Amino acid sequence: MSDSLSLVCEELIGFTQGQAHLQGSQCADCGETYFPAVHSCTRCLSTNIQAYNLGNAGVLWSWTIQEFLPKPPYNSGETPANFKPYGVGYVQMPCGLKLESRLTESHPDQLSIGIPMNLVLIPYRVDADGKVVHTFAFAPTRQHPTGASHA
Numbered sequence: 001m002s003d004s005l006s007l008v009c010e011e012l013i014g015f016t017q018g019q020a021h022l023q024g025s026q027c028a029d030c031g032e033t034y035f036p037a038v039h040s041c042t043r044c045l046s047t048n049i050q051a052y053n054l055g056n057a058g059v060l061w062s063w064t065i066q067e068f069l070p071k072p073p074y075n076s077g078e079t080p081a082n083f084k085p086y087g088v089g090y091v092q093m094p095c096g097l098k099l100e101s102r103l104t105e106s107h108p109d110q111l112s113i114g115i116p117m118n119l120v121l122i123p124y125r126v127d128a129d130g131k132v133v134h135t136f137a138f139a140p141t142r143q144h145p146t147g148a149s150h151a
Ligand SMILES: [Zn+2]
Pocket: 027, 028, 029, 030, 031, 032, 041, 042, 043, 044, 045, 046
């Protein structure tokens, strides 16, 4: 991964030594975390907000399978002819925040609440210049057959 990737929303993704992470914000007064980042805290009304690295791993909190073509503004260039169902879920990050994300997995038997998930960047659409634009998604963390914890 590199920071030269074209992204749907560049402000959502940060890079540390080439590794992508989700970029949010945190209230310096009460500690509330936000994704996407905000400029003022809805919990305590402070404007003392700092950038916050949410990390690149979480736990699947809930999920479903998107079985039909999403309406705008979710324009990935898919058409009824080439649309394929995909997973959508809420992933709980280590700070406790739950965020909605596409999932790379679309088979219900591969998803269950509580499984560990890792951030990935996936091709989303092609822009007018022919450049592939990426978005973030979460993929199930491949575990050992014993189900050993990665914590
Ligand atoms: Zn606050």
